[in-house]
Amino acid sequence: MSFEKIKKNYFYIILSVFLISNAFLPGKTLPFKRILIFTLLFITVVSAFLNKEKVYAILRYFIYQSNEKTIKRVSGGASLFSCIFLVLFLLLLNLGYLWAARCSFLLFIISVSVSAVFVFYELWHDSDVILQKIKPVFLGGISLLYIITNAYASSYFLDFSNMDLGDSPLLELGWKSAFFAIWFFVFLQPISYAFFLYASNKFKGHKFLAGMGFLFLASFLSAAALHWVNNIIVLTLDWATKSEWHTFATCGSLKISDSAERYFGFNTDKYTVYYSNHDGKWGFDEIKCIKDDNNQDAFIRVAVSQSEMPKWFKE
Incomplete structure (x- = not known):
């Protein structure tokens, strides 16, 4: 009986082995790792070709099962693509194609976001009571977070550069937006987890996978x-x-x-200097202009802050 079950569902077994292997192998150094991954990929593709009806069943699970509305089909399709791009990301990462893996992960983020938007829209359209009550709290929380992060952003910049952030409008926009985005993503993870616990009983089929995908994305963005x-x-x-x-x-x-x-100021007695990747450092200096009646002008440079250049996404 067990042998018959294995024979009947061998495609799902092979697919599961392929997915689990790719999920656990990133970052691990193993002999013949690439050969192992290529072998598993080949076996999975061949078994999928020989079991087309099971592949179609998976597609129907995402797109057609109980999805009488177009919006649900689009949401299911986005969930399907998010799963495909996540698997492709892990596969390319294990094979060592880092840039292709990053592109796949970016596509995963986009597809999960699209799917999540449609799922939230469905809940909103169905007049979910809790979601209706959470909306003003969420919007109020975002406004409060924006005010607090703006204040701290100005304070940190003053500490880093000894310069008023408001004197440089474009820098103020970028700096405050970056601070807000960082803390928004930090708080997004626990909020998403709490909402998922509440709405998990409402998630069936592709909605559950969309919710899991969004929770994974929120956790990744927070980290x-x-x-x-x-x-x-x-x-x-x-x-x-x-x-x-x-x-x-x-x-x-x-x-x-x-x-x-880069220098802030023009024909003035004091400049604020920002330097990037200067002998592996980044930071701020102040330059004071000392003018002499005998045309013996001079610069006096004072260090304000200095930090090591980050490892640009190499990890």
Whole structure:
């Protein structure tokens, strides 16, 4: 009897082995790892070709089962693609194709987001009582978070650079947006987990997978926001200062310029300097212009803050 069950469901067994192997192998160094992955992939593809009806059953589970509305079919299709892109991400990661894996993960994020939007829309359209009550609390919480992160962003920038953030509008926009986004993603994970616990009994079929996918995405974004804080900060500073700050500073007859530096101020007695990837460091300096009646002008440079350059997403 057991043999008959195995024979009847061998495709699902092979598919499960393929998925579990790819889920546990990333980051592990094993001999013949690539050969093992390619072998499992080949066996899975062949078994899928020989069991087309089971493949169609999986597709129907996502797209057609009890999905009489177009919006539900779109949501189910997005959930299906999110699963495909997640598996593809793990597969490419195990094979060592990092850039392709990152692209697949980006597509996974997009498809999960689309699926989650449609699932929330369905709950909203069905007049879910709890969701209706949570809406004003959620919007109020976001507003409060924005106010608090704005205040702390200005305070941290003053500490880093000894400069008022409001003097540089584009930098202010990028810096405050980055702080808000970091803390929003940090709080998104526990909120998503609590909502999933509440709504799990309402999630069936593709909705359950969409909910799990969104919970996984929220957990990843929360961990990434904390792990890559320095990356986000430096990216924001690089973008804003290159767009808004000057590439040189002058003091009377003197002029200095460095490709790794950006200078805030023009023809003034004091400049704020931001430098990035300068001998493996990033930070802020102040430059004071000392003018002399005998045309012996000089710059005095004072360090304000300095940090190590982050490892740009190499981990």
